Amino acid sequence: MDRIRITGGKRLNGSIPIAGAKNATLPLMIASLLTDQTLVLDNVPRLADVGLLQRILGNHGVDIMVSGKRPGETQYDGQTLHISAANIVDTTAPYELVSRMRASFWVIAPLLARMGEARVSMPGGCAIGTRPVDLLIMALDNLGAEIEIDRGYVVARARNGLKGGKISFPKVTVGGTHTAVMAASIASGTTVIENAAREPEIGDVADCLNKMGARISGAGSSRIVIEGVSKLGGARHRVLPDRIETGTYAMAVAMAGGEVVLENARPELLQAAFDVLGQAGVEITPTNAGVRVARNGAGLAPVQVTTSPFPGFPTDLQAQLMALMTRAKGISHITETIFENRFMHVQELVRLGARITLNGERATIEGVETLKGAPVMATDLRASVSLVIAALAAEGETIVNRVYHLDRGFERLEDKLAGCGAAIERLSG
Ligand code: EPU
Numbered sequence: 001m002d003r004i005r006i007t008g009g010k011r012l013n014g015s016i017p018i019a020g021a022k023n024a025t026l027p028l029m030i031a032s033l034l035t036d037q038t039l040v041l042d043n044v045p046r047l048a049d050v051g052l053l054q055r056i057l058g059n060h061g062v063d064i065m066v067s068g069k070r071p072g073e074t075q076y077d078g079q080t081l082h083i084s085a086a087n088i089v090d091t092t093a094p095y096e097l098v099s100r101m102r103a104s105f106w107v108i109a110p111l112l113a114r115m116g117e118a119r120v121s122m123p124g125g126c127a128i129g130t131r132p133v134d135l136l137i138m139a140l141d142n143l144g145a146e147i148e149i150d151r152g153y154v155v156a157r158a159r160n161g162l163k164g165g166k167i168s169f170p171k172v173t174v175g176g177t178h179t180a181v182m183a184a185s186i187a188s189g190t191t192v193i194e195n196a197a198r199e200p201e202i203g204d205v206a207d208c209l210n211k212m213g214a215r216i217s218g219a220g221s222s223r224i225v226i227e228g229v230s231k232l233g234g235a236r237h238r239v240l241p242d243r244i245e246t247g248t249y250a251m252a253v254a255m256a257g258g259e260v261v262l263e264n265a266r267p268e269l270l271q272a273a274f275d276v277l278g279q280a281g282v283e284i285t286p287t288n289a290g291v292r293v294a295r296n297g298a299g300l301a302p303v304q305v306t307t308s309p310f311p312g313f314p315t316d317l318q319a320q321l322m323a324l325m326t327r328a329k330g331i332s333h334i335t336e337t338i339f340e341n342r343f344m345h346v347q348e349l350v351r352l353g354a355r356i357t358l359n360g361e362r363a364t365i366e367g368v369e370t371l372k373g374a375p376v377m378a379t380d381l382r383a384s385v386s387l388v389i390a391a392l393a394a395e396g397e398t399i400v401n402r403v404y405h406l407d408r409g410f411e412r413l414e415d416k417l418a419g420c421g422a423a424i425e426r427l428s429g
């Protein structure tokens with residue numbers, strides 16, 4: 001298993017290219033199941049989760065061709081996928097695959113809508129909490145699906161197709177909204193989704209579906225209206241930049257000090273996080289190339305933050321912000337309201353010398369003068385990267401174990417940071 005070695009204390013200067021968003025790419029790839037024509041996706045990041053979803057879709061009979069590198073492209077340019085679900089050979093998604101990546105459960109919506117049936121394993125728990133799928137099932141039920149749970153599988157049927165309906169989510173859910181939008185796109189009649197997730201990735205997927213011939217309006221707001229069409233066609237779509245990768249590198253620069261341009265970043269996708277960094281004393285400046293992040297000399301001020309659905313502060317940046325606040329001058333509070341157990345990074349940050357106490361969903365972080373390098377490991381993607389951020393400012397050497405978590409969601413993280421002057425390298429094996 002690969003590990004990452006970081007020697008703290010180096011400032012970051014230069015530029016970092018931001019890749020296409022993982023959390024848009026995954027539902028976009030899944031949306032390819034809605035049509036027998038080819039969906040072309042540009043700016044797809046090179047991530048382990050993308051590779052795994054390729055395998056999962058392959059199991060359903062989907063053909064995926066990856067375009068070769070074109071002249072003039074760098075290693076950081078995203079890939080282009082040509083995805084064809086002309087022939088769906090299997091409507092079952094087995095436990096062995098779904099349990100490795102929760103988002104793959106979402107295949108249930110396009111399989112059911114197009115094929116009239118789907119049998120998808122319940123994903124089970126994961127390192128950040130229980131993460132049930134009851135609201136995704138509720139959404140499909142409201143569109144007329146017959147649903148039963150059979151030996152760990154959700155079996156959904158709609159012999160005569162899905163019918164538009166009203167879906168009112170009692171809680172904001174990204175996956176619930178994605179599945180409802182996909183299923184309703186080729187249901188008969190109109191669907192109205194209330195209390196929809198407003199994450200930018202919902203809007204990106206809806207844009208792509210509209211290019212494929214869907215009639216979706218209001219995506220990005222909390223009320224989405226979908227007029228079902230009988231069939232969707234092919235399209236070409238460029239994945240929007242990853243706002244979580246953007247925020248993560250912004251916090252890395254804030255931690256290490258220096259000045260870095262995050263190329264292709266779109267500041268409006270993470271205003272809440274940039275506002276918090278501003279309060280902490282970090283300079284954020286939108287530029288033509290992306291966003292410039294700088295912290296020169298001055299220390300970090302503590303912040304009070306509560307995670308919430310978009311446009312609030314994202315849970316996917318909570319661990320990274322906590323790492324940053326371990327060095328603030330004063331006491332910060334971070335409250336996690338989306339996932340009940342997303343604090344697995346706390347004990348690892350404490351190993352580096354952080355002072356953090358937990359009380360239910362609220363963490364109190366007392367900033368310290370110095371962190372000290374140590375071997376650490378993490379159990380999920382965002383927790384792992386928070387350890388990298390802490391290590392950038394820790395005295396001496398930190399080894400981050402279980403790097404496969406990082407590879408699920410960050411493309412060439414060590415190259416991007418090393419390119420800006422960090423002392424970071426991957427140790428293979
Ligand atoms: N929930 C339910 N029932 C459901 C679905 C969700 O109670 O049927 C609850 C969840 O347990 C959670 C809350 O609703 O408490 C929100 O969950 P949501 O459905 O929004 O999360 P998700 O769709 O499973 C996506 C991202 C996550 C991100 C969350 C929240 C993808 C592939 N995943 O997950 O990303 O944290 O939205 O923004 O888009 C990550 O990238 O590291 C990651 C975990």
